[in-house]
Amino acid sequence: MKKKVLAILMTAVMVLGMTSIASAARRDEAAEAAAPAGGNSNKVRVDPYAGDEVKIAYIAHDIGTPNNQGWKEGIERECASWSNIKVDSYGAEESAEKQVQIMTDCINQGYNAIILQCSDGTALAPSVKQAEEAGIPVITVNLDCSSSTIHSALVMAVDYDAGRMAAEKMAEQLGEEGQIAIIQGVPGLARTDNLEQGFRDTIANYSGIEIVDAQSASFQKDAAMTVMNSFLQSYPDLKGVFAINDAMAEGAALAAESANKKGEICIWGADGEKDALAMIESGDMAGTIYTNSWDEGSTAAKIALLMIGSEYDYTCLTQTPKVIMEPIVVTAENVDTIAEEDRW
């Protein structure tokens, strides 16, 4: 009995293996037939706007965050009008290894394009290269893969300059003096490291403002509440806090409110998510740097479709082309200019 089952299983495996080889061979034939002049021979040009079947993979670092959801919805909205364009979203549960695995799966499944938020630029670089070599354009979002790996495009929010803008506006609000502190995320991510650097470099120009402390709250709202409590404890004269993302700024604002210091401390975040904008309206937070995540996702999707439908690919490039999203400094004065339908 066991032998029989084993035999059936073996046969099934062999048949599956054969068909996959056959389909890979077919794909190669198709690729050869459609080989464009000059470009990479593996890339198959299809026309998404003429009804050709197209599927795009979106691979997030952690699909649950508002930012990632914003991008996902932006991508889906962009493609919604064409029934032949399919978008699949994957979350890597904050693990670079998982993301590499998902990349491999997506390459094997023959997606036409991959939109990727790199968990770790260095770890993902080989996968990105592999995808591009297989003729799958990769568009990275916000987090680039290591700079030497040329790929189709990078769509990003400003980082260093966002830190600079937050610092300038915050300095103005504080009257250019006082003690401030920073709530950090997880060190080692290019975007947030640059954001913090931009903030620090700019604050250094104001002799009256002193950065007294910087602690990590791992991007988490509840952890930021604990960090903020200890800041309030250690620095009774604290005038301002800059959190690297909005979730942590919201946590800091809740802690300040619970210590009866609502509105007394100038709390800044970055990203511009819906809840943070509401907190700026209610006076709990002083400001944030807003980026339209929906727009960012839809921009990535547009580039993906452009790459799928065109002949050119990464071999034509000497560096990864960039699209940088417009940053908007949001404070209580202009928060009402961000329309409800632009709040993600």
Added chain:
Amino acid sequence: MKNINWGKYSKPIILVVFIILLSILRPKAFLSLNNFSNVLWSVSVIGIMVSGTIFVFLIGGIDLSIATLCAFSAVVVVEVTHYLGDTPKAVAIGVAAALAVGLLAGLLHGIIITTFHIPAFLVTFATQSIFLGLAMVFTNNKIVSCTVPAFTAIGSRKILGFPMPVYFMIVIAVISWFVLRKTVFGRYVYAVGGNETAAAISGINTRRSAIMCYMISGLTTALGGIVLASMTQQASSSTGAGYTNDVITAGVIGGVSLLGGEGTVTGAIFGAVLMGLLNNGLNLLSVPSTHAGLVKGLVIIVAVAFDAMQHADQSRKKVKKVKKAQA
């Protein structure tokens, strides 16, 4: 004087040493009622959870689904509250629904583990991703915020300078201590964890005891989720991320054996408070996050080693005593 059993007091001694040390290093910031309230507040969710999860540890089980069950119950309380119109009554029903979810989850764990004799590690590992999936589906994978005053009061209202979650932790810990120390069921739990076969032979319904333990764990985890959602005024699939580790660590630091049969609620709460003090101390001393992990690990090893040494001393004394008696 000679007969003072120092081993028994090793945990309070560690805490006192810690408090004295931090008081010397940062007297102004550390030594205030406000700061103690902050420390207790920061560990209250872990304390609530570990007071229930300890039952599972004591019967030699484990629960890896703490973080995601916490997220799912947080999502349930917020979504139900919204669905019923954000009234105080809706909050009450939401809380009840989330607690029911916790109990059901525990019941499910208990039944699967005892019926099919699958290791708890595997079952809760699987349910962990089921709860995460449910939390994602219910929220459409978004953050749902809830600022209904009746709801946010659970996590932020202060009584005598201490926020509500601290009182929750104390009440739950006392109930848990009472059940484990003063009831028959409590003895059954230790008996089952110590030697399941012996417990079964002596007439204990080990299966029912195990199911009860998982239900208690589910209940406190759900309560932790409700409190956490209320503190942060929102719920999402990532609410409570990392709490599985924190709860297990608190238990183990507090001397709870993951093999079962050994450990106390006071010990587990000690573990949680020690972790809270450590984080608080590192923050107040402005230790940069790059060094914080390093320092934390070292201090935990020193503290646990000191505690374990006292206990080893105790058993060595016992052996000596018995040998003397024999001679």
